[in-house]
Each structure stands twice: as structure tokens, then as C-alpha cells.
Amino acid sequence: MAKTVVLNGGVEGNEHVDNVLFSKVDEWSELVRLSRWIGGFLLEMSKTGAIDLALGVGGKIEKEEVLSAVEKYEKYHVCFGGEEQERKSNYSDMVNKYYDLVTCFYEFGWGESFHFAHRLKGESHRESIKRHEHFLALQLGLKPGQKVLDVGCGIGGPLREISRFSMTSVTGLNNNEYQISRGKELNRIAGVDKTCDFVKADFMNMPFPDNSFDAVYAIEATCHAPDAYGCYKEIYRVLKPGQCFAAYEWCMTSSFDPDNQEHQKIKAEIELGDGLPDIRLTTKCLEALKQAGFEVIWEKDLATDSPLPWYLTLDKSHFSLSSFRLTAVGRLFTRNMVKALEYIGLAPKGSVRVQDFLEKAAEGLVEGGRKEIFTPMYFFLARKPDSENH
């Protein structure tokens, strides 16, 4: 461990003493560095997260039902012989099971915002996530006091950030009860519970009057819709005329070849690991937006000019202490921890299987990103025209 230090080229008699001294200093600082690293690692893994994770698996599902929910969820997917039509007709059941099962894993690994980000060099994962959220607020031109809708809001990480950043009131729409209960608690802790709220409903059929919101955004959520047109049409209806909708969509890109078996396998892994009925092409989303009546101001796959790959944190070749839990080593560590917690009965039976399909997702996402056949950040800014002739 100690490096040979040759520092003092001076007086002959003192050279040995100096070398020994500096060698000790060097050894000591290596030791301090190592113990800091181990300390950081232990702290990171022990921040009560493990217990919360174990107790949270299954969300609102009864703990003894978790294993059967996992089995039912898996059967919806191609990797387990499932069919696209089944996933589409039962999208509510499939997506709700998925988020009941995975939310605590997401919270453990990702924090409060469940999305990827355009990555810049020198920026931490968390900083990129926030910048990605601020970018949406900027594109929508949010003004203090405006009423904004977050479609498919998760546990409200982006909602809290965007609301505080832009001084707006944000309503989070989500059909998952467990996520809403977590979101309400986190809003209370963050002190935004007076300005932001949650509504439990399906984004294919929203309980809001026409022309209710000054702006609408969706972050990696409308990909769960069984039909993009139906979802965008609802967004169009609740948005005030002349106002904008911005989103980050999960899409297959124009490089995706539906006849390529490897591409199909990657798509199926992402669908299984992320609760998706069928990942649409970017061109299909664009068509659906226009069909719903929107004027598209601009659109772009932001992954194409992300200086660092958006999937970097999940990539096996990458290691980061600050986002350790998302790295391959961190995920392996989590798997073993969940295995132990399941074994002693603290985590429900089926917990490791959830971690396993999330691992499939990570593999599919990294491969999809590397081959540029998949993007989680097909961005668009679209406007509802002033006068409705649609």
C-alpha cells in the first residue's frame, strides 16, 4: 500500500529518516482515504433505506400476496409468454402492480425523482436530474402563480422541484395509491403541501374540467398509456387554449429494427422491467400529438446530444460513489441485501424477483442506449392553439 517516496535529495545522513517519515505520512493518508471511502460506503448503505426498502416492497399489496402479484405481473410480458394486447387491455392492473412492487426500490436507488437525465461532464447524477426538470420549466415558460399539471407524477420529486423553482402550484396526477401516499408525506416534509396536491386518477380519463391548467408536463410517464393519442387528447382537453404541454417520452428510435431479434429482445426487457405495454416509435408519438390537435413547437431526442450517455450510471463499466446504489456493484449489493431480508422474513416473498426484473430492465436500457435504438428523453414542446378548430 505504501508507495516508495523519494523526496529529499539533500543531506545524505537525513535521507533515510526523511524517506521513512514521508513513507509513513503517505501510508497514513492512504489509510485515511480508504477509511473515508469505507465510511461513505457504509453510511450510504445504512441510511435506514434498507429497512424502508424491505417494508415497502409491494406497496398497497398485502405482504403475503406479493409473490403472486409478481407472478401475475411477469406473465403480462413477452419474456414470460405475454401478449401486447393483454398488456394494453389490462394496462391499469399491470402498471399498478408494477409500481406497487417497485416504488420502494426506485426510492432506494433513485431518490424522489424517477427519471433519467441529459448528462453533462462534471455534473453529479442528482444535479443532472434537477437540471432536466428545470429545463422543462424553462421550456414551458412557467410564471409564478400558474396552475400546472404533472401527468404520471410518481412520488412527486419533479413536482416539488418544479413548483419551488418556478413558484407555481403543481397538481400531480397518478393512478397509484401507494405513490400518492408517499408523495403526500414528502410534500408535507418539504413544506409544499399548501401549494401542491395529488389526484388519484387515470391519465386516459382525467377528472378535471376542460381548459383547467396553464401548463402540463409529463416525465417518462405517458409511455405507460395503452394509446398515445387517447392520452395526449386528454391532456389537450384539460390544457387552456394557447398554453403548452412538454414531455420526455420513452421511445424506440428510427434505428430500431422490428425484424431484428436482438432489438426485439431489448425492447421486451425494457417493457418487462418498466411496466410498459408497448414502447412506441418517436414518429408515432409525434403523429399522435398532431392528431390530438397540438401545434408542435419543437421536438428532439435529447439523448443524441447528451455529452455523457444518459444510461452511464447503470452501465456495468461505470462506478460512482455518489450514485452507488444505481451502479452494477450497488445493484448486486442491494440484491444480496434483499435476499437476506427476504430470508429472515423482513421483506415479503417475491422481493428478490422484483429486483431481478429490475435488473433485466437495467440491462435492456443500457443495451438500448448503447445501440441508440431506445431513448428515455424524446422531448417535445407542443401548444394548444388559441382557437379550437379541432
Ligand SMILES: C[S@@+](CC[C@H](N)C(=O)[O-])C[C@H]1O[C@@H](n2cnc3c(N)ncnc32)[C@H](O)[C@@H]1O
Ligand atoms: C417512471 S414513473 C415517472 C414518475 C415521475 N414523472 C418522475 O419522473 O418521478 C411513471 C409514473 O406514471 C404513472 N402512471 C402510469 N400509468 C398511469 C395512468 N394510466 N394514469 C396515471 N398515472 C400513471 C405511474 O404510476 C408512475 O408514477
